[in-house]
Amino acid sequence: MIDVRGCSKHFGSLEVLDKVNLRVAQGEVVALLGPSGCGKSTLLRMLAGFEHPDHGELLVGGRPVTGPGPDRGVVDQAATLFPWLSLRDNVAWGPRAAGRRDAGMIADRLLEETGLAAFARAPVRTLSGGMRQRAAVAQAMATSPPVLLLDEPFGALDAQTRIRMHEWLRELLDNRATTVVLVTHDIDEALMLADSLVLLSARPAATVAAMTIDVGAARGRAVLSDPRAVALKRQVLDALLTET
Amino acid sequence: MTALSKARVHIGTRARAMTRGRADWRGVLVPLALVALWSGLAGSGLVSPRLLPPPWDVITAIGEFLFAPARGVIAGVVPFEGAAVVHVPASVGRLVLSFGVAAVVGVPLGLALGLSRRFAAYVDPLVQSLRPVPIFAWLPLAFAWFGLGEGAARALIIVGALFPIVVSTADGVARVPRVYRERALALGTPRARLLWKVYLPAALPSVVTGLRLGVTLGWMSVVVGELTGTRYGVGVMMFAAREVGRLDRVIVGILCFAVLGVLSDLALRMIFRPFTGWSRA
Numbered sequence: 279m280i281d282v283r284g285c286s287k288h289f290g291s292l293e294v295l296d297k298v299n300l301r302v303a304q305g306e307v308v309a310l311l312g313p314s315g316c317g318k319s320t321l322l323r324m325l326a327g328f329e330h331p332d333h334g335e336l337l338v339g340g341r342p343v344t345g346p347g348p349d350r351g352v353v354d355q356a357a358t359l360f361p362w363l364s365l366r367d368n369v370a371w372g373p374r375a376a377g378r379r380d381a382g383m384i385a386d387r388l389l390e391e392t393g394l395a396a397f398a399r400a401p402v403r404t405l406s407g408g409m410r411q412r413a414a415v416a417q418a419m420a421t422s423p424p425v426l427l428l429d430e431p432f433g434a435l436d437a438q439t440r441i442r443m444h445e446w447l448r449e450l451l452d453n454r455a456t457t458v459v460l461v462t463h464d465i466d467e468a469l470m471l472a473d474s475l476v477l478l479s480a481r482p483a484a485t486v487a488a489m490t491i492d493v494g495a496a497r498g499r500a501v502l503s504d505p506r507a508v509a510l511k512r513q514v515l516d517a518l519l520t521e522t
Numbered sequence: 523m524t525a526l527s528k529a530r531v532h533i534g535t536r537a538r539a540m541t542r543g544r545a546d547w548r549g550v551l552v553p554l555a556l557v558a559l560w561s562g563l564a565g566s567g568l569v570s571p572r573l574l575p576p577p578w579d580v581i582t583a584i585g586e587f588l589f590a591p592a593r594g595v596i597a598g599v600v601p602f603e604g605a606a607v608v609h610v611p612a613s614v615g616r617l618v619l620s621f622g623v624a625a626v627v628g629v630p631l632g633l634a635l636g637l638s639r640r641f642a643a644y645v646d647p648l649v650q651s652l653r654p655v656p657i658f659a660w661l662p663l664a665f666a667w668f669g670l671g672e673g674a675a676r677a678l679i680i681v682g683a684l685f686p687i688v689v690s691t692a693d694g695v696a697r698v699p700r701v702y703r704e705r706a707l708a709l710g711t712p713r714a715r716l717l718w719k720v721y722l723p724a725a726l727p728s729v730v731t732g733l734r735l736g737v738t739l740g741w742m743s744v745v746v747g748e749l750t751g752t753r754y755g756v757g758v759m760m761f762a763a764r765e766v767g768r769l770d771r772v773i774v775g776i777l778c779f780a781v782l783g784v785l786s787d788l789a790l791r792m793i794f795r796p797f798t799g800w801s802r803a
Contacts, residue, residue: 328704348710358701362723362800372709401800421710 279304279457280325280425285334286482287320294320296482297334300459304424307451307458309468311514312478318461321483322429325459326352338425348372351418355430357410359402365389365413366398372421381420388416391450408439415447419456426451428460432467444470445498465514469507470498477517487517575770583770584777587759600754600762602771606778612754613744614782616672620679620747621740628684628736629729632691637721642692653685657743664750675747675755682743686735694728695721727801730794734787741783756782 280302287295294317302308310318323329324336327346336343338350346352359368366385373381389395392412397405405413411431418426431447432440448471451458462468468475469491477487493504501507557577563569564576571579583602592604601608635642635649660681664674698721706720707713722729748757760775 326704326708346704346707348708350708352705352708354701356701358699358705360702360705360720360723362726362797371706371711375706375710375712375715403800417709 279306279339280459281335281337282321282325283335283337285321285324285331285336287317287324287329287331293482295324295331296484298478298483299485300476302457302459304457305455306474307460307472309460309462309472309475310478311462311465311468311475311518312483313480313518314463316478316481317483318463318478319429321478322427322459322461325425326350326427348376348421349423350425350427351421351423352427353411353414353418353429353431355433357407357414357431357434359410359413359417361402364399364401365394365405368402368413369416369420371417376421384420385416388420392416392446407435408443411435411443412446415450419450419454424455424457426456426458428458430462431460433462433464440464440467441470441499447471448498465511465518466502468514469493469511470501475510475514477514489514572767572769575773579770580773580777583768583774587771587774587778600758602759602763602768605759608754609756609759610778610782612752612758613748613756613779616675616679616747616752616755617737617740617744617782617786620676620743621683621737623676624680624683624687624736624740625733627680628687628732629691632688632729632732633695633717633721633725635688635692636695636698636725637717646692649685649688653689657682657739657746661746661750670751672752674750675744675752678747678750679740679743682746683736683740686739687729687732690732690735691725691729694725694732697728698724723797726794727798730790730798733794734790737786737790738783741779741786745779 280300282298282300284297284299285295286293286297298317298321300308300310300321310321312318320329324331325338325343327343327350343350359365360371363371366382366389369388370381370385373384378384386395386398389398392415394409394412394416397409402410402413415431432443435443444467451471458471460468460471472491474491475487475489476485477489478484479486489510491507491510493501493507560574561577564571564574586603588604588606590603592607593601631645631649635646657678660678661674664677668674668677702720702724703716706716711719744755745757745760748755749761752758756775756778760772763769763771763775
């Protein structure tokens, strides 16, 4: 579904990515882990079409990425919503842009699914951090994108809200065949949400390891106490500490 | 919404209302103190009533301006008694028309300056260098190009109102966070619709600030514009009153402009409040 082939990126004299490779199968959830400032978000922004690689190739669904588009939903840490619109209009934005007459119904269904139906008419500024993140995910999912790109989506939330959000998102994704790339620096988050991990080196980022998260049927918080996940976490930590 | 969050909303709303109420009272106190000082000075006989007419003379003049029966038209004489119905609409009409032209030109020009670096590279230096030119400096040109009277007055008001609208709009558009544009594009919004769907609504609070500054500077320019030989207008009345030493009537004109300025600002705020409420903290 996603194929990143030898992508490099510079910002002026700063080399951010160095021949990064990444393959993500359809329906797979991949977490990108790496030291702070290593270029994880830049890679995600390139997949979103907000940035272009200096070298290499990015393919999504077999087609080169030339710019942003509704086939790739994006959620960032700030949970960007349009503050001049109500929550419902925010979620309906994508379907409306696509000319869908049932945009309002799509928004209502997603707000129901995300537990935000009671706040449909609420201004964005009145929402809590967790509600904004759920709304941002609902907005990104409203066009039913085959790919969802999440850039530290829960990084600004407190620990207990973050765990609830992980479980909520995992449940949401389990009902869909969405391919997800999750940028995070939180190993627990990666273990709870992803099917596999890709470790990036310190800047300039290069792919240093890929690991499959095999925790059987364990889901949610239970993953974190699974011995296989504990062992994997140690392995990832060792790899990250070697890189920094 | 939980009971706790409902209570928080209630407390927040009440606190804001109380703060607003206090601010209103404080706003009245200073003018009242000034009027008291003014009355004291005028009543003490320390200052000549020709230089500082007492407040009660000004109140009488306000009554004459608003309610006295209008005198017949005398050639070359600017009417005062009962002439509010002539002067105020003349000034308001001049302001509305010229401010409208300034807004119609200024908002698109500001949008273009904020959106296009290339356009800004050509036009912004000109805007920035003309912006500080005092409105009086345009007076000779206005006379030369539009002659004495209405044309020159309108041109001066347009110039006065235009620059704050352009600058504030351009600044607002330039400050629209890039993430809004990116998010809209990622949701499938065509680039051609970004202006209407993203930039204009996101920059609207700044546009409205520009319009409010524009209308204020527009009123300032009305006074200058009415020096150009227009027949009626509050400014015309004020200058005629000054020539015959009636400073009480001059103060009536000042109060008139103050009230009109407040009302026009209030009107703009009320018109745009439904669209800019999101930007208030």
